[in-house]
Amino acid sequence: MARDLLPIRGAPASPYTRKMLAVLRYRRIPYRFIQEVGEEELPEPKVGLIPVIYFRDSTGALEPTVDSTPVIRKLEEEYPGRSIIPGDPVVAFLNYLLEDYGDEWLTKAMFHYRWYYQDDIDMAGSILPFYRAGVNQSDETINNLNKVFAERQISRLYVVGSNNVTASVIEDSYRNFLSGLNEHLKTMPFLLGTRPSSADFACYGQLTQLTQFDPTPSRVAIREFPRVHAWVSKTEDLSGWGKGEFLTADNLPGTITTLLKEIGRTYVPVMLANARAIDQGLDKVETVVEGKTWEQVPFPYQAKCLQWLRIEFSKLSVEEQDSVMGILNGTGCESLLQKPE
Template structure:
């Protein structure tokens, strides 16, 4: 896979993953173009096959001599690391690299539950999203089409809250986790401007992407963030474009600082995300369509997804790539933060 110059991208300002990739590429000073709206327009213009599933953003790369639409942000970021070596977003210490991978996955797969829940659970948020999102596809929509699109997208998305496990029973879990997460992120940012020191990592951008919506778009979650952590509000505004900062190798924190700096965030991962990952993976293994588990003292029930099972496997692949000494140090940190079950041991271990 090779990058085009500039790299074509299609996305939506209300897509956290679009915002993740745009801000990351600005920081890395990678040349790109972006088209807002339906990515099928770019795909059709470039005469490409639609990716399955169709996710945002869509980014065009050259694969085996032919242009192809690619969608998954995490492997795209790793590909860009191979092609563009300057201003890396992957910590050089393998142990920090592993923790960064886990935090990026947490941002992409759990913090997004906050975003989808707040956008489509509360009436004020539904009204705003239903009104604005259609216009982000086409700002020139006529009034009748706008109203029809608003009704369609509002009904569709509120009916899909089950995708992130949001319902009346789990709503208090999601909302309590969001507030704890903001406080713990606030603490991290009180120590350093980014999660892993004085330069941004891919996990910063994963979390940033979700927070552009939670803080910058959706009213209920935004009001909570302003009350809990003004520091996070300022951080989101700055993360939009970090192309001007100078970075150096020594800007990454030392692993010895991780326990003080990042334990709070990993404790939240251990409390809510690890049990969800494990229950989902077990359901996929046993071909169960629904999984249930206890999260933060309450039963959580959700549809099983093969992709989240892959997320757990990929985390374990990252752990397996560490040498024995690094694995021991990571294991000790995970045990201290309630994340020890993230590493799935074989029956022979």
């Protein structure tokens, strides 16, 4: 029997939507992309996030599912071939970590740049409302939506930890990541080898916006890292990419260590401080990222992400865990997996 087109609801300006669309294209999973409100009657997910992927449950009903990381694993089970999870369990763990960094840290830069500087606010505010409402809306309707939407998003900058204290940490980390990825791409076309992994798609999703939509961070990429800009465009549609291998734990290049060090410098202290604040019921996360203060309200979802990462680690054999720790040792990432003193 021919399979249904997999419904995915989302928006072009949503980095996680872009992540999933690129996954579906590379994996050659036939889909239909639903962009507009009311385009098709579909059930709403419990958590109001996009993208929403609709799997069929055992009764044949469409079940709304959110959260790209587990959705990717479910797709691996349901659709064989062209896997984006490396076969070596140690490399698969690094892939999980890099994917979470893309999803949970790079997104801070994405949301920060979009709603912090006036040029970026103006661009996103004037274009994004068309995506959901339709390009045939009147200017008046769009202008009203622009105002309401921009105000709502600006008022939510605190959720990702973007504020006047953290702005320079976020912006330095964006540049450092681009620089690390740029060096890495000189040696191979994807993060973990000559075929793409879910970590590539996570970083790609955020970078579609950072390097190619929002003017302030795009300027950085265009002027200083054109290679990364090109990588983003190419990664959008890898349906024709038919070759390649994943790295194995014994042939990781030094450029991966450099990227892990950048993750260890930023994502790691913030994820740990956030989890601690949630454990202790504090109303503020406070930590230091390379001598600079980080302050934000606790983010319960990111504490769960850390738990999930630790669960992935616990699934490895003792030898595999040792191998992961050997790779992470000295990068700062090892403390994610160590018991606090």
